[in-house]
Amino acid sequence: MVFGQGSQQFDQTRALGGDSTPDLLGGQRRLGGHSPRSSFEWVFDYGRNSSGVEVPVNVTENTRRDGLISIGALSRRTGVSVRTIxxxxxxxILEPxxxxxxxxxxxxxxAIEQVLLVRRLRALGVGLPAIAEILTGTLSITEAIAAERAALDTELGALAWRRASLAAAEDAPxxxxxARLALLAAVHDRRGAHDTLVAFWRGLLTPMSPEMFDGFVSMNIPDPPTDPTPRRVVAYAELVTATADPALASAMSxxxxxPDPAAIRDKRELLTRIADACAVVDPLVVARVAPRPGAELDRFLAAHAAARRERDTPRFRRRLLNGANDTDPRIHRYWKLTTEITGxxxxxxxxxWLYQALTRSIAPAP
Incomplete structure (x- = not known):
């Protein structure tokens, strides 16, 4: 019975590529008549191949005549463990x-340079899929590092936003x-919060061309601050939650x-001309020039008059002024928050500015 088990173990060892027979007393008898070795030497001198089968180290680690080296030799030359290789x-990643x-x-x-390159890139946090592409030549090292840095920037941005949000909650009385926690929860997803603002304005500016709308978004809809402070995070949260109020959408519209939006024959054309008028006024706002009648206001009123097939007359101006809601506190609060975020x-x-200029243009002379 014992002899049969030993023979079976010998056959299994030979089938798995072994080159020696195990001794039932714990020793080791080499094929070819070499002297036996202790069981400690036998266990110590074994490596492990990819399938988990024990193979002698002196078989796997010697440099071959064809110049190829074993996994153990590659480990010694690179300082990377056999297990990692x-x-x-x-x-x-490697193709042996x-x-x-x-x-x-x-x-x-x-192989030596490949293993060293993998180790160095892993030290920088580059992922294995990207490293595989580098080794196959489908991705450059510069591209991989740039992508990793961009991903890290995104992670750091999320952490900075979270930190500012926590500070904002902590600072609240x-x-x-x-209430502050409920407000901040509305912007925990920064990209989703920005999408909410875009959707709000897309509903108001439906007639606007896609190109012009993209320009409006870049100029008037702030991205979540890249350097968030508790104050700016709260401002952004207030801005986003304000768009959920139907009264704000009505006031903005x-x-x-x-007045009389039904009389406007081409809303896209009107939006284009209003945008041009606002672009002319922007430098005056930046320079803190007081609102005044003049070419800037005339340009704005001409756009509204033409859209309604009317002329810019004193009566037309009074009608626009009487129907104006520019003093609505919701509108002022929205744009104040936007300016606080964007600067x-x-x-x-x-x-x-144009509303105030219109008011002064029809005010009785002193």
Missing amino acids: RFYCDEG RRGAGGHRLFDPAT PAQRA RQLWR TTTSGAAQH
Whole structure:
């Protein structure tokens, strides 16, 4: 019975590529009549191949006549563990050759540099899929590093936003903390919050051409701040939540189209001309020039008159002024928050400048 088990173990060892027979007393008897070795030497002197089968180190680590080296030799030359190199092979990062016994073999002319490159890129946090593309030549090292840096920037941005949000919640007075938490929850997803603002304006500016709308978005709809402070995060949250109020949308629409919007024959054309008028006014707003009648106001009123097939007359001006809602506090609050976030002038500021200029243009002379 014992002898049969030993023979079976011998057959299995030979089938798996072993080159020696195990001794039932714990020793080791080499094929070819060499002297036996202790069980400690036998266990210590074994490596492990890709399938988990034990193979002698002196078989796998010697440099072959064809110049190929074993996984152990590659490990010694690169300082990377055998286990890690085996993992790279299993993941398809390295492509070893196979010897007659199924052992991994490597060309030192290329494998050493590849392993060192993988180790250095991994130290920088570059992922294995990107490294695989680098080794196959489909991705450059510069491209991989740039992509990794961009991903890291995104992660850092999210962490900065979260930190500012936590500080904003912490800074709130105890009586207001619950409301502050609800407000901040509305912008926990920064990209989703921005999409909410875009959707709000897309509904108001439906007649606008896609190109012009993109320009409006870039100038008037702020992205989440890249350097968020608690104050700016709260301002952004207030801006986003304000768009959920139907009264704000109604007020913005009324300010945009002015009285009798049904009489406007071409809303896209009107939006284009209003945008041109606001662009002319922007430098005056930046320079803090007081609102005044003049060419800038005439340009704005001519756009509204032409859209209604009317002329810019004193009566027309009074009608536009009487129907104006530019003093609506919701409108002012919205654009104030936008300016606080962006630090730049907005279309809202230009519209308000034109409203004040219109008021002065028909006011009785002193």
